[in-house]
Amino acid sequence: MMPTILAREIGFSYARSSVLRSLSLAVAPGEVTVVTGASGVGKTTLLTLCGALRSLQDGELRVLGRDLKGLGIAQQCEIRSLIGFIFQSHNLIDALTARQNVMMSVLGHTQWAASSGHAADRLATLGLATKVDAFPEDLSGGEKQRVAVARALIRNPRLILADEPTASLDDLSAGLVKEAIATAARTTSCAALVVTHDPRLFEIADRVLRLENGNLSET
Amino acid sequence: MSPPIPVAFLQLRKQPRRLLIAVAGIAMSSLGILCQMGFEDSLFRSATRLYQEFDADLVVLSPQYQFMVLPAQFTQRRLYQALAVPGVESFSALRLGIAPFKNPTTRINRNVYIVGASGGAEVFTNRAWEAQRRSLKAPDDILFDARSRPEFGDLASLFRSGPVQTEIADRRVSIRGLFEMGASFSADGTVITTDEGFARLFPQRNSQLIDLGLIHLRAGADASRVLVTLQASLPRDVVVLTHDQLNEREQKYWRGTTPAGFIFKTILGICLVVGCVSVYQILSSDVAENLAQYATLKAIGYRDRYFVSLTFEKAWLLTSIAYPVGFALSALVYAAATHLTLVPLVMTSARVIGVYSIILTAAFIAGVIAVNPLRRSDLSELF
Numbered sequence: 001m002m003p004t005i006l007a008r009e010i011g012f013s014y015a016r017s018s019v020l021r022s023l024s025l026a027v028a029p030g031e032v033t034v035v036t037g038a039s040g041v042g043k044t045t046l047l048t049l050c051g052a053l054r055s056l057q058d059g060e061l062r063v064l065g066r067d068l069k070g071l072g073i074a075q076q077c078e079i080r081s082l083i084g085f086i087f088q089s090h091n092l093i094d095a096l097t098a099r100q101n102v103m104m105s106v107l108g109h110t111q112w113a114a115s116s117g118h119a120a121d122r123l124a125t126l127g128l129a130t131k132v133d134a135f136p137e138d139l140s141g142g143e144k145q146r147v148a149v150a151r152a153l154i155r156n157p158r159l160i161l162a163d164e165p166t167a168s169l170d171d172l173s174a175g176l177v178k179e180a181i182a183t184a185a186r187t188t189s190c191a192a193l194v195v196t197h198d199p200r201l202f203e204i205a206d207r208v209l210r211l212e213n214g215n216l217s218e219t
Numbered sequence: 220m221s222p223p224i225p226v227a228f229l230q231l232r233k234q235p236r237r238l239l240i241a242v243a244g245i246a247m248s249s250l251g252i253l254c255q256m257g258f259e260d261s262l263f264r265s266a267t268r269l270y271q272e273f274d275a276d277l278v279v280l281s282p283q284y285q286f287m288v289l290p291a292q293f294t295q296r297r298l299y300q301a302l303a304v305p306g307v308e309s310f311s312a313l314r315l316g317i318a319p320f321k322n323p324t325t326r327i328n329r330n331v332y333i334v335g336a337s338g339g340a341e342v343f344t345n346r347a348w349e350a351q352r353r354s355l356k357a358p359d360d361i362l363f364d365a366r367s368r369p370e371f372g373d374l375a376s377l378f379r380s381g382p383v384q385t386e387i388a389d390r391r392v393s394i395r396g397l398f399e400m401g402a403s404f405s406a407d408g409t410v411i412t413t414d415e416g417f418a419r420l421f422p423q424r425n426s427q428l429i430d431l432g433l434i435h436l437r438a439g440a441d442a443s444r445v446l447v448t449l450q451a452s453l454p455r456d457v458v459v460l461t462h463d464q465l466n467e468r469e470q471k472y473w474r475g476t477t478p479a480g481f482i483f484k485t486i487l488g489i490c491l492v493v494g495c496v497s498v499y500q501i502l503s504s505d506v507a508e509n510l511a512q513y514a515t516l517k518a519i520g521y522r523d524r525y526f527v528s529l530t531f532e533k534a535w536l537l538t539s540i541a542y543p544v545g546f547a548l549s550a551l552v553y554a555a556a557t558h559l560t561l562v563p564l565v566m567t568s569a570r571v572i573g574v575y576s577i578i579l580t581a582a583f584i585a586g587v588i589a590v591n592p593l594r595r596s597d598l599s600e601l602f
Contacts, residue, residue: 048599053518073522081520091515093226095233100224105519152519 002065004029004159004191005050010059011214012045019045021214022059029158030189032182032204034196036219037211043195044163046211050193051083051161052076064158084157084190086165086177090148092136098123098147099132105151115154122150125183126176142173149177153184160184160192166201174200227532230505237501242541244497245578249545251490252574254552257564259483261556263470265403265563269334270466272348272400274341275311276442277449278465279432279457286472288332288405290315292428297457301432304449306440309340313431314417314424318388320408322372329370331387332406335417340435348411351396358415359390365397367408388420401563404479434459491581498537498582502530502589514596523594530590534582542575 005027012020019042027033035043048054049061052068061068064082066075092101102119120132126146136144145165152160160181166174182204184190194201202208209216231238270287279298283291298310313336320331336342336352343349351362365375375397377383383394387410400409418426436445442461449459460468474480506513506526513526553564 045599051518054599077520077522080518083519085515085518087515089511091511093230093509093512095230096224096226100229103224104226104516 001029003027003062004031004064005193006060006062007050008060010049010056010061012042012049012054012057019214020049023211023215025209025216027191027193029191030185031206032185032192032194034194034201034205034208035211035216036195036197036208041211042214043211047161047163047193047195050159051085052079081155082158084152084155084160084184086149086152086160086162086181088164088167090136090141090144092144092147092151094136097133097135098128098139098143098150101136101147102151102154105154118154119150122154123147126150126180127172142169145169146173146176149180153180156188156190157184158188158190160190160194162192162194162196164196164198165194166196166198171200174198178204227529227536230509231501231533231536234501234505237504238537241497241501241537242544244500245494245537245541245582246544246548248490248494248497248581249542249574249578250548250552251493252487252577253545253549253566253570254556255483255486255490256570256574257549257553257566258556259479260570261564262404262479262483263473265401266405266473267466267469268400268403269332269406269409270462270469272343272345273313273431273433273462274344274349274435275433275462276436276440277434277446278460278462279310279434279449279453280430280460280465281456282458284430284458285476286405286469287315288317290430292425292430293457295427295429295432297453298429298432298434300453301434301449304445304452306436306445307434307449308437308440309435311340311342311433311435312337312414312429313342313433314414314421314428315430316417316421316424317406318420320371320410321386322370323374323377323383323385324372327370329368329407331367331371331408331410333387333410333412333417333420335412335414335420337414337429340433342433345398348398351398352411355395355411355413355416357393358413358419359392360395360412360416361387361392362396362398362411363394364400364402364409366399366401368402371408390420392416392420404473432457491577494578495581495585498534499585499589501537502533502586503592505533506530506589506593510593510596513593514598514600517593517596518598523590526590526593527587530586531583534586535579538575538579538582542578546571 003026005025007023007025009022009024010020011022037043049056050063056069063079066079099119102122103115106115123132126149128143128146131139131143165177178201181192185192208219210219281291281293295312298312301307301310313334316333317330318333319328321328341349342352363374374383378394378397384391436442446459550566553566557564
């Protein structure tokens, strides 16, 4: 079976420094891979490359079977629509309720009819059954982050890319987020690449890798 | 494709104060443009109202003629010479002037525009005016425009009660009839009299000099051919125009030579800028405040065109809420201005639709500019 992420000797440099050097990585479907490492070593750069949010400089990177090198905007959008992004910042739209924010992630006529119910279900599994129609301003930080996770998961992505998804969350919220990612990987063969310093997430990891000196190593 | 959530409406509703300011800005812009166009149209229409009523296929005038208030004289002999040109059937000579008219009630003078029309040929296409003109016999007989400014007195009421006599240029005149035309930017009131009556009011004027010659052609005559022949056969001290050309020239004077046209265009531009800025302000604030949110949507597969259409939808909503307000206010201004100035301001459906289109286009342009920062946003900064 083709890995969901297959990186071969990828390199990436900023103007002053090289952050990724001949980095290789394979993440299989259903596998949860956690990447940790000191700040500024290139963890987020790796996520943005895998999410087609940044152009590859060196090496080969295949995500969901597609070579990301030289992709046009349309193909990048297409690939990104198959990925569930969980950002450190929830980025919810203030004018929309939790349910509507989650529904915004549903792209495609065929899923619209059921998306309202699915959104409520997703929110309920993340402990937000009573907050379905609440606006972001009425939610706590942890609740907002859980809405963002629901938004990432509602369209059954084939890959989850998460950047510090549990940072500054209490144990309850962190547990629910952790469980949601693990369940998605287990039940839908969705691969997950999670960048974090939070050891609570190591529990759901199939592998924990450390990024150091531009390359990955098993911890 | 995004879910069927009215994002644009919900986002606008979320910021009621900002929405109100934007709506007020667009409404004021619409009001300004509608009023500006109304005043401009009224100015140009009223400026040529009298001329539009002239019954003429061709007109003869002096090359020094500027506009109806500043005409230039030429000898009436040119009209007799014109009769020799094949196709010309008859003519009417018009003398134009301004003189003080004494309000019969207050005895206060105010300048009135005077048309002295000669002879037997038709002068006005308006049958009622023409019939009344022909009824003028004595040199002191005049017709008075009942829709002239009220400063001339309530002559309509006075006339209904019996003969009205007053003075023009310190000479006694008798109002024999009323016609309805309306004040214009160039004349507060208008009087029609005979050529003899005109000569009596302007004794210093050479009676052989006239201001306009109305030429009537025989049935079936080719006006453009006769015009060329006339122009070639008459001396260079006159020019020959079609009736439409005269009206256009009169309007062109107001649009181009006077500051009026420039002022109206400037006001139009300012109003449009106000509308653009109002829309841009709310749309750009919205994009700036939601940049990370929109970038997140872009990251999960939304294309730029979604945000452009979202912004357009907001621009359309803002315009559609604000424009009826601006329209209603301008309708009030039209009514008030017509009442106060007696110059009719007419709201045409073409203008209502046209201004809405202008405002909407300006709003869309503002939307395109407002959404630019999102196009340039770096999605990799999201993590």
